[in-house]
Amino acid sequence: MLALYGYDIEASGIYDDATRIVVTAFQRHFRPERVDGIADVSTIETLHLLLRSLQALR
Structure with a gap:
């Protein structure tokens, strides 16, 4: 969901350091x-x- 909103992260299914930083x-x-x-x-x-x-604006 963070990537959908525009954050630079790939969905990996793992809550790793990169995920924690973006959150x-x-x-x-x-x-x-x-x-x-x-x-x-x-x-x-x-x-x-x-x-x-965002979806409502489209």
């Missing part, structure tokens, strides 16, 4: 109250909302 960047921008690099429910819900917004 941290996403959180800093969209959820700065808790930046920990963990794709928790809040992070995933925020990403879903953003992707839906």
Whole structure:
């Protein structure tokens, strides 16, 4: 989902350091109250909302 939103990461199915770095960047921008690099429910819900917004614009 992060790649779909425009982050430079490939889907590998592995939550590795690269994924953690991108999740941290996403959180800093969209959820700065808790930046920990963990794709928790809040992070995933925020990403879903953003992707839906993008689809609505197309």
